[in-house]
Amino acid sequence: MHISDILQRHPTTFSFEFFPPKTPEGFEALYQTISELEPYKPSFVSVTYGAGGSTRELTHDLVVRLKRETTLDPIPHLTCVCHQSREIDEILERYASEGVGNVLALRGDPPRGLTAYDRSKDAFQYAADLVSHIRSFGREGNHPDPRGFGIGVAGFPEGHPAEPNRLKEMDYLKAKVDAGADYIVTQLFFSNHDFLDFRDRCRLAGIQVPIIAGIMPITSMKGMDRMADLAAGARFPAKLLRALDRAGDDPDHVERVGIHYATEQCLDLLENGVQGIHFYTLNKSHATREIYANLGLRDTDALSR
Secondary structure (H helix, E strand, C coil): CCHHHHHHHCCCEEEEEECCCCCHHHHHHHHHHHHHHHHHCCCEEEECCCHHHCCHHHHHHHHHHHHHHCCCCEEEEEECCCCCHHHHHHHHHHHHHCCCCEEEEECCCCCCCCCCCCHHHCCCCCHHHHHHHHHHHHHCCCCCCCCCCEEEEEECCCCCCCCCCHHHHHHHHHHHHHCCCCEEEEEECCCHHHHHHHHHHHHHCCCCCCEEEEECCCCCHHHHHHHHHHCCCCCCCHHHHHHHHHHCCCHHHHHHHHHHHHHHHHHHHHHCCCCEEEEECCCCCHHHHHHHHHHCCCCHHHHHC
16 A cells, blocks of 8 residues: 555554565564564555675565565665665565565665765765655556555654764755655654654744654663664653663563653653654564553554544
C-alpha cells in the first residue's frame, strides 16, 4: 500500500523496524519476533540496509518474504553510498515487480574499512538526489502504482551528526521533501522537547509532510552504549540516567526502567498529536509488546475505532 494511503487510513501510525540478520539462527529468531508482532497490525514495518549496501540481498530477501508470507507492509531502506544509478534502478525494479509500494531514502554511510571512500564516485551525493531519482522512476511508469513509490526520509530532532549548522540542516531536510518525500521518520531521541521543537521548526520552514517519531526503548546498559555509538549525538536526559542509576546492575530493573520511560514518551507524544510512532525493535518483540500493553493498545487499528 502506498504510504499516502497508509497515513490517511491511520491518523496515528505505529510501525516497527527490523534489520536483516547475517546468520540462519538470526533469521529464525527474527521470524519468531515477527510472528509475535504481526498480530499488533502495524501500519508498516521498515527493513534496514547495511552501510554501503552491504546487506543488499539480505534486505531484499527479507522484504520479499514479508510481502509474500505475512500481512505486514514492508518499507525497505535504500542508500546513496557506494551506488550507481543503474544499481538503484535494478533494486527499484525488483521491488516494483514484487508490489512493494514504498522505500525509505537515506544518504547512508560507507562500510567499515572504507573510511577513505571517495563519495564523489557515487551517483547520488545527497538523499535529496536519491529521492528525486526514485520519484522520476515512478513517473516513467516503472511502478504498478501510478504515483510510483511512496518515499520516506530521515529527520534528526537532536541535529544531524554531519551538519552542526541547524539552519542549513533544516534547508537540507526541506530539499528532501521538495524533491518528493511523502513523510519523515526521525532518528531515535529521549527528550520529547527535542522532537516537538523539531516538528515546530519543520512547520516554520514550510515542511508539511507527516513526521513520525522514532522510539528505541532501552532494555540493557550495553544496549544504551550501542545506541550512543549508532546515534551519534544522542542525548540521554538526567531524568532517564537517574532512573537507570537506581536500577543498578539488575538487568530486569534496567529493562523495566527503559520500557517505562519509553511508554511515558509515547503517551506524551500522543497527547501532543504525533502523527506516528516508529519502534526501533532491534529484532526483539518484548519491549514493544509491553509498551503496547501499557498504552492500552490491542493493535494499531484501535486508535481508529
